[in-house]
Amino acid sequence: MEKQVDYIIFGQGIAGTVLAYTLIQNGKKVHIVDDNSISACSRVAAGNFNPIVFKRLVKSWMADELIPFADHFYRECEQFLNQEFYWKKEIVKIFAEENERDFWLKKSSDESVSNYLNKNIDSEFFPDIIHNPLGATFVKGAANLFVSKYLADFRNYFIENGLLSAEKFDYQDVIPNASGVTYKNIQAKKLIFCEGYKIMDNPFFNWIPLKPAKGEVITVKIKDLPTDKIINKGVYMLPIGDDLFIVGTTYDWNNLNDDPTEKARNEIAEKLSKVLKVPFEIVDQQAGVRPSVNDRRPVIGLHPEYTSLGVFNGMGTKGVMLSPYFSEHFYLHLEKGNILDKEVNISRFQK
Numbered sequence: 355m356e357k358q359v360d361y362i363i364f365g366q367g368i369a370g371t372v373l374a375y376t377l378i379q380n381g382k383k384v385h386i387v388d389d390n391s392i393s394a395c396s397r398v399a400a401g402n403f404n405p406i407v408f409k410r411l412v413k414s415w416m417a418d419e420l421i422p423f424a425d426h427f428y429r430e431c432e433q434f435l436n437q438e439f440y441w442k443k444e445i446v447k448i449f450a451e452e453n454e455r456d457f458w459l460k461k462s463s464d465e466s467v468s469n470y471l472n473k474n475i476d477s478e479f480f481p482d483i484i485h486n487p488l489g490a491t492f493v494k495g496a497a498n499l500f501v502s503k504y505l506a507d508f509r510n511y512f513i514e515n516g517l518l519s520a521e522k523f524d525y526q527d528v529i530p531n532a533s534g535v536t537y538k539n540i541q542a543k544k545l546i547f548c549e550g551y552k553i554m555d556n557p558f559f560n561w562i563p564l565k566p567a568k569g570e571v572i573t574v575k576i577k578d579l580p581t582d583k584i585i586n587k588g589v590y591m592l593p594i595g596d597d598l599f600i601v602g603t604t605y606d607w608n609n610l611n612d613d614p615t616e617k618a619r620n621e622i623a624e625k626l627s628k629v630l631k632v633p634f635e636i637v638d639q640q641a642g643v644r645p646s647v648n649d650r651r652p653v654i655g656l657h658p659e660y661t662s663l664g665v666f667n668g669m670g671t672k673g674v675m676l677s678p679y680f681s682e683h684f685y686l687h688l689e690k691g692n693i694l695d696k697e698v699n700i701s702r703f704q705k
């Protein structure tokens with residue numbers, strides 16, 4: 355064998371990147387294999403994380419644990435690479451109906467979520483640009499990761515340090531053996547699959563009941579909107595500089611590919627035109643397929659038979675917020691024998 359490592363990681367989306375960094379920080383040797391033209395999911399992700407589920411105004415699952423962990427994690431990544439890609443950003447909620455505003459005001463005094471819901475209503479939030487007759491307020495504690503930059507910066511680091519093979523992987527070359535696993539000329543203790551929804555093609559793990567959802571976003575040019583806040587009214591508008599905003603998103607459980615569609619473009623543009631009083635220009639459109647499962651929890655753990663093979667997947671709509679905390683959780687399981695939380699443990703799908 356030409357190379358010996360502790361872990362081979364298949365896939366350099368958000369899941370594979372975050373896991374690789376976690377392992378490296380804990381002194382493990384890793385090698386990553388990824389052809390990033392196969393799935394665009396992480397690269398098209400807006401990178402928002404929101405501690406609140408807007409419809410019910412309840413806390414997003416484990417928000418109190420996930421958010422501080424992710425804050426610390428991404429800031430540490432910035433220092434490690436000497437780059438910038440992570441910002442705390444308020445999410446401005448524009449009310450569409452009176453009962454929505456009344457519900458917000460009621461919930462903002464509810465102890466379970468009050469630390470995330472601002473109490474004051476702003477009736478003057480960009481009234482010349484946004485339809486805002488019922489006022490606006492904001493979610494505290496939200497943040498944004500510039501995911502495509504995060505992935506590109508880490509890719510450069512991995513390549514410069516000889517830690518990444520930029521190629522399509524072939525499952526036939528994965529050979530579990532007595533001392534771990536080999537992949538081509540690499541021997542490792544374990545190989546962790548992080549290939550997003552493409553795990554459906556994985557002969558070792560295709561029994562995981564994935565329910566992938568295609569999503570699309572458009573990039574639009576809008577003048578004179580704030581550049582430090584994410585605005586939400588049915589669609590989100592994420593500022594990315596130069597008067598450009600990423601606007602999304604859609605859900606399609608049938609057409610699982612990365613091809614942008616006219617239907618999604620029209621759907622998002624129609625929603626956006628109900629928010630804005632001013633015209634906007636669509637300059638780009640992107641699509642990706644989210645690796646979701648029915649119970650909306652990550653899927654983490656080792657193969658029941660080939661214990662040198664594992665998965666770190668199922669990040670669904672929240673890869674940015676979930677990956678840091680659960681990569682540490684997985685590391686502690688792999689290296690220290692800690693028990694995996696049963697809500698995320700792959701064993702929940704074993705018959």
Ligand SMILES: Cc1cc2nc3c(=O)[nH]c(=O)nc-3n(C[C@H](O)[C@H](O)[C@H](O)COP(=O)(O)OP(=O)(O)OC[C@H]3O[C@@H](n4cnc5c(N)ncnc54)[C@H](O)[C@@H]3O)c2cc1C
Binds near residue numbers: 370396522667675
């Ligand atoms: C439109 C849209 C908006 C989103 N917005 C957000 C958001 O705001 N916040 C958030 O937290 N999440 C968001 N998400 C969800 C987020 O993108 C996912 O949770 C996350 O990207 C999943 O990452 P992953 O690493 O598991 O999979 P992927 O990103 O799919 O990564 C898998 C990697 O493996 C590679 N690969 C697969 N098969 C092979 C092979 N055979 N050989 C070589 N390489 C291979 C792929 O090319 C890819 O690089 C959004 C998703 C979409 C579609």
